[in-house]
Amino acid sequence: MKGLMMDFHLTVPVILRRAETLCANKTIVTRLPDKSIHRYTYREMATRSKQLSAALKKLGVSEGDRVATLCWNHYQHLEIYFAVPGIGAVLHTLNLRLSPDDLTYIVNHAEDKVIIVDQVLLPLFDKFKDRIKVSHVVVIENGTGPIPAGYTGYESLLSSGDASTFTPFSGDENTAAAMCYTSGTTGQPKGVLYSHRSIVLHSMLSAFTDGMAIGEADVVLPVVPMFHVNAWGLPFTCTMLGCTQVFPGPHLDPASLLELYETEKVTLTAGVPTIWMGILNVLDANPGKYNLSSIRCMLVGGSAAPRSMIVGYQERHNLRILHAWGMTETSPLGSICGLTAELRKAAPEVQYTYRAKQGVAAPLVEMRARNENGIVPWDGTTMGELEVRGPWISSAYYNTPDDEGKFTADGWFRTGDIVTLEANGYIEIKDRSKDVIKSGGEWISSVQLEGALMGHPAVAEAAVFAIPSEKWMERPMAAIVLKEGKSVTVEELNTFLEPHFAKFWLPEAYETVKEIPKTSVGKFKKSTLREMFRNYKA
Ligand code: AMP
Numbered sequence: 001m002k003g004l005m006m007d008f009h010l011t012v013p014v015i016l017r018r019a020e021t022l023c024a025n026k027t028i029v030t031r032l033p034d035k036s037i038h039r040y041t042y043r044e045m046a047t048r049s050k051q052l053s054a055a056l057k058k059l060g061v062s063e064g065d066r067v068a069t070l071c072w073n074h075y076q077h078l079e080i081y082f083a084v085p086g087i088g089a090v091l092h093t094l095n096l097r098l099s100p101d102d103l104t105y106i107v108n109h110a111e112d113k114v115i116i117v118d119q120v121l122l123p124l125f126d127k128f129k130d131r132i133k134v135s136h137v138v139v140i141e142n143g144t145g146p147i148p149a150g151y152t153g154y155e156s157l158l159s160s161g162d163a164s165t166f167t168p169f170s171g172d173e174n175t176a177a178a179m180c181y182t183s184g185t186t187g188q189p190k191g192v193l194y195s196h197r198s199i200v201l202h203s204m205l206s207a208f209t210d211g212m213a214i215g216e217a218d219v220v221l222p223v224v225p226m227f228h229v230n231a232w233g234l235p236f237t238c239t240m241l242g243c244t245q246v247f248p249g250p251h252l253d254p255a256s257l258l259e260l261y262e263t264e265k266v267t268l269t270a271g272v273p274t275i276w277m278g279i280l281n282v283l284d285a286n287p288g289k290y291n292l293s294s295i296r297c298m299l300v301g302g303s304a305a306p307r308s309m310i311v312g313y314q315e316r317h318n319l320r321i322l323h324a325w326g327m328t329e330t331s332p333l334g335s336i337c338g339l340t341a342e343l344r345k346a347a348p349e350v351q352y353t354y355r356a357k358q359g360v361a362a363p364l365v366e367m368r369a370r371n372e373n374g375i376v377p378w379d380g381t382t383m384g385e386l387e388v389r390g391p392w393i394s395s396a397y398y399n400t401p402d403d404e405g406k407f408t409a410d411g412w413f414r415t416g417d418i419v420t421l422e423a424n425g426y427i428e429i430k431d432r433s434k435d436v437i438k439s440g441g442e443w444i445s446s447v448q449l450e451g452a453l454m455g456h457p458a459v460a461e462a463a464v465f466a467i468p469s470e471k472w473m474e475r476p477m478a479a480i481v482l483k484e485g486k487s488v489t490v491e492e493l494n495t496f497l498e499p500h501f502a503k504f505w506l507p508e509a510y511e512t513v514k515e516i517p518k519t520s521v522g523k524f525k526k527s528t529l530r531e532m533f534r535n536y537k538a
Pocket of ligand 1: 358
């Protein structure tokens with residue numbers, strides 16, 4: 001027997017409609033590139049977003065077309081977040097920290113039809129614009145002068161759309177709404193395609209009480225970029241609830257963020273450990289300078305949050321760090337580290353130990369781990385690769401026949417993270433099965449760097465691996481074996497790599513070695529290298 005509830009599809013326009021209806025006067029705040037503050041209401045945001053939907057339709061964007069953004073966190077990006085899925089098209093956020101080569105590959109692979117670029121990011125766009133095929137380039141002006149000929153200004157595009165004539169998408173909730181490429185650990189980056197349904201369900205559950213406990217009264221500042229897993233879904237979650245949203249624009253240095261937290265009375269903020277480490281240093285060096293009493297939660301994820309950092313914030317500044325785990329493929333919320341009733345009674349030391357773990361699976365997400373002996377017991381010591389499933393977990397990559405075995409035959413996603421699971425469900429990430437390096441929250445592929453280095457005429461072999469860094473968490477280091485009779489300087493190697501990689505990808509250090517340690521099947525043994533250079537401080 002079928003239930004008799006409405007077949008009401010969970011679509012992104014439903015989120016916007018609620019904000020517009022119930023929270024029209026709440027505000028959205030943006031720090032602009034010139035550091036001035038822009039402030040407007042959900043009413044204005046919704047109108048402009050619908051205008052943009054209508055204008056994009058006029059431009060020829062139809063259902064399923066990809067519209068790319070190369071943008072910082074700001075109010076126009078929020079408008080685009082709703083305008084593109086609002087016409088059944090796909091919002092494709094581009095990571096502005098990637099190299100021009102990667103961006104070229106990603107735009108071409110996604111076959112983006114339109115790209116919307118911040119005027120301040122045109123120098124980056126110039127580096128790959130001739131290698132991509134898009135029918136329109138739209139530029140979000142920042143008042144620093146005219147935009148180049150041939151491009152459409154964001155404001156003039158907007159004014160060509162009539163919000164009143166526009167009917168929002170109300171089709172199948174399983175239709176694609178957004179996409180984000182994950183940096184390939186092997187091979188090329190892969191496209192993750194979120195559906196309207198997955199976004200709505202993820203928005204609902206991200207707010208749940210045992211997690212971030214977000215509500216209408218919150219003032220939320222996502223430091224995490226809107227180009228990285230939709231800023232962890234916060235723009236959707238916050239719009240659904242009508243929270244005040246604060247966007248930092250391109251100003252992500254600790255002083256700018258601290259000032260914004262204080263003046264806007266932010267209650268919840270989210271970012272990677274590197275950001276929080278920088279802020280902790282400033283707070284420690286300037287006792288009493290900032291009044292952060294409004295902040296009730298600082299969400300951290302993307303890399304493991306060091307226990308010392310969690311303790312430092314709590315003990316010295318009375319600020320609560322909330323640790324979560326996720327991936328581009330998991331929308332991203334997978335697990336979150338609230339404390340159970342029992343743990344709340346435990347000694348502070350025990351609580352800190354737990355708070356440094358990645359927490360328990362969010363409702364509707366299921367987890368298990370597997371090693372060579374099968375599914376591992378939840379004993380807190382046996383390690384295995386984490387597998388997850390749930391309504392906002394990827395089931396396949398976009399247009400990628402070779403998914404590298406990431407999806408199991410019985411419908412789970414293999415994360416590549418090595419974990420232990422405790423009897424109470426808390427997971428702890430022990431390592432990654434692949435050897436990517438995560439610097440300041442961004443992936444660096446050791447394999448790509450090695451491939452390039454080994455193209456240098458003086459280099460016989462090169463292995464790239466992570467060394468610890470106080471500021472960036474990890475930095476790449478390269479061990480190289482020289483060809484006989486050859487020599488090379490660090491400057492020459494960097495100059496050789498520079499045209500192909502983002503600057504932050506360049507190795508922090510190089511070490512010449514006689515040979516690269518290898519596994520039984522001839523692969524570079526990164527674990528040995530990491531051990532050898534464990535005390536090398538970047
Ligand atoms: P991305 O898809 O770029 O968001 O990266 C996802 C990866 O980041 C995961 O597979 C983990 O390896 C890592 N990661 C995310 N959150 C955490 C965390 N809280 N602790 C440790 N590693 C994390």
